Amino acid sequence: MLPAHGRRHNLSLVLQMLYSVGAMSRADLARRLGMSKVTVSDLVSELMDSGHAVELGPSEVVRPGKPGTLVDVNRTGLQAIGVDLAAHEVLRAAVLDLDGNILVRAERPIGDDSGQAVVDTVLDLVHEVIGAATAPLLGIGVGTPGIVGPGGVVDTAPNLGWNDVPLRDIVADATGLPVFVVNDADAAVHADYTLGDGGDDLVLVKIGRGVGGGLIVGGQRVRGAHFASGEIGHVTVGTDGGATCRCGKVGCLETWISAPNLEKALAAAPADDPEGPLREAGERLGIALAPVVAALDLSEVVLSGPEHLLGGVLRDAVEETLRARLLARTTTDLTVRLAHRSDDIVLRGAAVLVLWDQLGVA
Amino acid sequence: MLPAHGRRHNLSLVLQMLYSVGAMSRADLARRLGMSKVTVSDLVSELMDSGHAVELGPSEVVRPGKPGTLVDVNRTGLQAIGVDLAAHEVLRAAVLDLDGNILVRAERPIGDDSGQAVVDTVLDLVHEVIGAATAPLLGIGVGTPGIVGPGGVVDTAPNLGWNDVPLRDIVADATGLPVFVVNDADAAVHADYTLGDGGDDLVLVKIGRGVGGGLIVGGQRVRGAHFASGEIGHVTVGTDGGATCRCGKVGCLETWISAPNLEKALAAAPADDPEGPLREAGERLGIALAPVVAALDLSEVVLSGPEHLLGGVLRDAVEETLRARLLARTTTDLTVRLAHRSDDIVLRGAAVLVLWDQLGVA
DNA sequence: CGAGAGTTAGTAAAGTTTACTAACTCTCAC
DNA sequence: GTGAGAGTTAGTAAACTTTACTAACTCTCG
Numbered sequence: 203m204l205p206a207h208g209r210r211h212n213l214s215l216v217l218q219m220l221y222s223v224g225a226m227s228r229a230d231l232a233r234r235l236g237m238s239k240v241t242v243s244d245l246v247s248e249l250m251d252s253g254h255a256v257e258l259g260p261s262e263v264v265r266p267g268k269p270g271t272l273v274d275v276n277r278t279g280l281q282a283i284g285v286d287l288a289a290h291e292v293l294r295a296a297v298l299d300l301d302g303n304i305l306v307r308a309e310r311p312i313g314d315d316s317g318q319a320v321v322d323t324v325l326d327l328v329h330e331v332i333g334a335a336t337a338p339l340l341g342i343g344v345g346t347p348g349i350v351g352p353g354g355v356v357d358t359a360p361n362l363g364w365n366d367v368p369l370r371d372i373v374a375d376a377t378g379l380p381v382f383v384v385n386d387a388d389a390a391v392h393a394d395y396t397l398g399d400g401g402d403d404l405v406l407v408k409i410g411r412g413v414g415g416g417l418i419v420g421g422q423r424v425r426g427a428h429f430a431s432g433e434i435g436h437v438t439v440g441t442d443g444g445a446t447c448r449c450g451k452v453g454c455l456e457t458w459i460s461a462p463n464l465e466k467a468l469a470a471a472p473a474d475d476p477e478g479p480l481r482e483a484g485e486r487l488g489i490a491l492a493p494v495v496a497a498l499d500l501s502e503v504v505l506s507g508p509e510h511l512l513g514g515v516l517r518d519a520v521e522e523t524l525r526a527r528l529l530a531r532t533t534t535d536l537t538v539r540l541a542h543r544s545d546d547i548v549l550r551g552a553a554v555l556v557l558w559d560q561l562g563v564a
Numbered sequence: 565m566l567p568a569h570g571r572r573h574n575l576s577l578v579l580q581m582l583y584s585v586g587a588m589s590r591a592d593l594a595r596r597l598g599m600s601k602v603t604v605s606d607l608v609s610e611l612m613d614s615g616h617a618v619e620l621g622p623s624e625v626v627r628p629g630k631p632g633t634l635v636d637v638n639r640t641g642l643q644a645i646g647v648d649l650a651a652h653e654v655l656r657a658a659v660l661d662l663d664g665n666i667l668v669r670a671e672r673p674i675g676d677d678s679g680q681a682v683v684d685t686v687l688d689l690v691h692e693v694i695g696a697a698t699a700p701l702l703g704i705g706v707g708t709p710g711i712v713g714p715g716g717v718v719d720t721a722p723n724l725g726w727n728d729v730p731l732r733d734i735v736a737d738a739t740g741l742p743v744f745v746v747n748d749a750d751a752a753v754h755a756d757y758t759l760g761d762g763g764d765d766l767v768l769v770k771i772g773r774g775v776g777g778g779l780i781v782g783g784q785r786v787r788g789a790h791f792a793s794g795e796i797g798h799v800t801v802g803t804d805g806g807a808t809c810r811c812g813k814v815g816c817l818e819t820w821i822s823a824p825n826l827e828k829a830l831a832a833a834p835a836d837d838p839e840g841p842l843r844e845a846g847e848r849l850g851i852a853l854a855p856v857v858a859a860l861d862l863s864e865v866v867l868s869g870p871e872h873l874l875g876g877v878l879r880d881a882v883e884e885t886l887r888a889r890l891l892a893r894t895t896t897d898l899t900v901r902l903a904h905r906s907d908d909i910v911l912r913g914a915a916v917l918v919l920w921d922q923l924g925v926a
Numbered sequence: 927c928g929a930g931a932g933t934t935a936g937t938a939a940a941g942t943t944t945a946c947t948a949a950c951t952c953t954c955a956c
Numbered sequence: 957g958t959g960a961g962a963g964t965t966a967g968t969a970a971a972c973t974t975t976a977c978t979a980a981c982t983c984t985c986g
Contacts, residue, residue: 415859436858440803529795
């Protein structure tokens with residue numbers, strides 16, 4: 203731990219404060235951060251030199267004393283790229299501003315491509331959005347299906363035909379920008395945690411072709427012993443059988459609640475209980491999540507995926523099941539809700555990753 | 565983050581290195597820690613001044629050059645107090661050395677006491693073991709049943725008749741020593757994590773009168789949104805009913821696997837399958853843990869409690885159930901084992917807490 | 927309405943803490 | 957003796973602090 207590391211941390215603290223609270227004067231920063239005015243002035247000056255912060259002009263507050271000069275994160279002068287490789291049949295990318303707003307979008311169909319062909323499409327897509335950026339780029343965040351090992355290597359992503367693809371290095375070499383690669387559900391939970399206003403302990407379940415999860419515990423993203431945290435799609439749920447899963451086991455969570463399986467079950471539902479499959483799926487998810495919520499003492503369960511499937515009966519069933527299977531004390535301030543704007547959550551989460559690493563912003 | 569914080573961190577790094585690797589020269593420390601010899605000399609000198617480190621004399625290694633002077637954590641010159649308030653019908657305390665060895669023990673029966681009477685007994689017990697210490701004390705660690713809120717306040721511990729007892733301040737005021745209070749299962753997992761050689765992602769399930777858990781995720785103890793992590797005793801397990809629990813619900817984990825319920829079931833077991841209840845209990849625990857292991861991608865499940873109950877069939881059933889309910893990839897290097905020396909695990913974990921906080925030792 | 931008092935923002939200078947490099951002495955094997 | 961490694965001393969750079977200042981504003985009162 204060199205003094206320079208402390209300095210870097212303090213620079214991040216300033217950016218975090220500005221990012222989460224908004225523009226303020228140097229003196230406000232000093233008071234809020236418990237640093238001296240001199241140190242803050244020096245930190246801010248370094249951040250302005252590097253382009254990460256800007257002055258916005260004098261404060262309008264009317265009170266005795268010299269008005270402060272407002273300082274803020276360079277919200278309009280910096281952008282990031284987000285890439286979502288987990289959408290259905292399509293690769294997506296976008297230019298985002300620092301608040302997570304999507305400024306420019308681009309897409310490429312996957313078709314029947316796999317392996318290197320998909321990698322080439324990703325690079326093509328990334329180059330397109332880089333060209334569309336209107337401000338200096340902090341970096342590129344990528345949310346991908348499959349397990350992402352250390353160094354941004356995608357271990358296995360069957361849908362893309364990938365095995366041990368060093369995606370981070372590939373994209374970094376092709377663009378010269380810093381690149382961050384994570385699992386799509388991890389990106390999603392990062393988006394919800396950073397851009398939302400929830401607690402420091404939450405799980406996000408992402409329901410699409412499969413079922414994946416991302417966890418934030420104590421404000422930190424859980425990575426797992428084999429970088430495979432959140433892989434809950436193939437946990438057996440309940441003790442009363444179920445359908446046979448594509449993985450070979452019986453009663454996996456995915457057989458009840460993946461989007462394709464849900465659509466199928468809804469189509470086959472009896473007329474007198476058309477929403478039965480949604481209730482059943484919610485119950486099963488609740489059964490699987492109950493031990494997780496209890497063990498980690500989570501305060502939020504977030505569902506991400508098609509709103510018409512998750513929005514009503516299913517969400518209610520998850521909440522009811524959790525309340526039924528846990529102590530009342532555990533569930534009193536537990537919230538079960540849908541993610542905001544699930545469609546773009548991976549894009550936003552991927553961009554947020556860039557902010558985290560480049561700015562230390564939370 | 566002041567430079568002084570970095571200094572403190574670096575002092576801890578030196579102690580950690582010595583603690584985990586063993587005695588070595590200043591030059592060795594400098595190489596291993598990537599610091600300059602000068603800095604290490606300075607850090608070591610500060611640690612010797614404070615009594616946390618000692619010189620052991622010249623190294624015996626035969627080679628050209630001046631022999632180094634071995635430096636080590638002051639293993640024999642420092643001790644810590646561990647207190648276990650979660651044992652059956654008795655309060656226990658001990659003096660431990662820095663390696664977690666128990667040097668002196670003491671006990672007090674609880675009897676029918678509760679509330680303030682128990683607090684008084686704890687203080688009496690603590691004073692006895694403080695008197696038995698043969699070296700300066702780093703502090704007091706306490707493992708208690710119930711939920712421990714911020715500031716070492718015991719929210720609720722029914723067995724002791726406690727509600728919102730500010731235990732840390734009470735013991736600190738009475739002894740003048742630094743005091744650390746945590747839940748007993750959290751203490752246990754801390755002991756296993758620090759004194760064992762496992763991975764950075766594990767769960768410890770402590771089975772006694774009730775069932776509690778402690779989790780280490782990414783090398784950090786999980787606290788939870790309401791400081792109630794690990795409270796898995798009253799999660800409903802399975803979808804096929806079960807016995808009614810003292811909490812009022814049906815099929816809680818505790819009804820299957822708490823020590824009293826297990827003993828009862830074993831006594832009533834049919835002669836042709838005397839170990840049936842153990843197998844059933846292990847299966848139920850496996851069912852409850854499967855989603856937790858998958859979501860967090862844990863590498864170890866540790867059981868702590870009466871060995872004659874947990875050791876054989878039960879442990880095997882937990883492992884088999886996890887393997888059956890999870891993807892093979894998740895379970896290939898998952899180990900399910902008993903804690904070493906469960907009897908004293910809370911005492912050792914409580915003492916380890918002190919080391920963590922006072923020395924920054926892992 | 928204007929002068930003085932009081933308050934707040936921001937900067938400059940000097941001092942402290944921390945860790946670095948460079949250069950040295952000391953000790954030992956060969 | 958000579959070379960190698962351990963540890964110390966001297967000097968430097970970085971990062972923060974305290975203290976003291978200027979600049980700019982509001983408030984009050986004659």
